[in-house]
Amino acid sequence: MFETRIEPRVSETDGAGHINNTTIPIWFEAGRNKIFEMFTPDFSFENWRCVILHTSVDYVKQVFYGKEVVVKTWVKSIGNTSFVLYEELHQDGELCVKGNAVYVNFNLKTQSKEPIPGHIRKQLEEHSI
Template identity: 30%
Template sequence: MGLSSNTRLRVRYAETDQMGIVYHSNYLIWFEVGRSELFRELNLPYTEFEKQGLGLAVVEANCRYRKSTHYDEELVIVTEVEKMTSRSIAFTYHVYHDETLVAEGKTFHVFVNREGRPADVRKFEIWQRLQPIFAKQKKSGVLLS
């Protein structure tokens, strides 16, 4: 298992549809919350990337819904770095209510510069903080190249 983070959240009423079930697009928002928390736990909040002119563009996202979730249920989003290279990063997500898997997904991101063009993260100062973290994880299956 690579770098991972557990994020707890409670379903808000505004996140549900007329049937009281969480609207499908909210899961992608929760994935973003999980990614942000993972980086924050690494002492690398996303704002640090932005200050250096670096962004993470989502180029692919998917979610498999396994069970409905409802207003006021407490969920845990398990976010894991699946793979990181100098130009991209992939995450996996597992969303649980109690111990039941209710959704799972993946997102694939490309590092981009301020102009929105693909960027090599090794050319940015933040690489000095990222590289040691991911180098330690290389043995755990997180690919860093």
């Protein structure tokens, strides 16, 4: 599991007084940086490998400005060319949001998916649920 700590910003707070729902997927993506690094160690977009296919987000509790949030990211499953992540967002030690993201190992030059290399598969497995 990966943990990413985020300090909510005023600009992410909406008129209802909680963090806007459009912010949460961005925070979940921030929790995926170590996974992106597995596939593209130099983070160059010319060599980018992780292409998102699907996301889902379930809002369990409101999230507020002024209190740190923790994004937790696990690898839920690994296929031949794709993998599924399970993510949670916690504030004050409570689960507030959960979701899933599906990524494919994609070669931008050939515009085709490719098998996940063995060394990356092993790293992903180390963070499995």
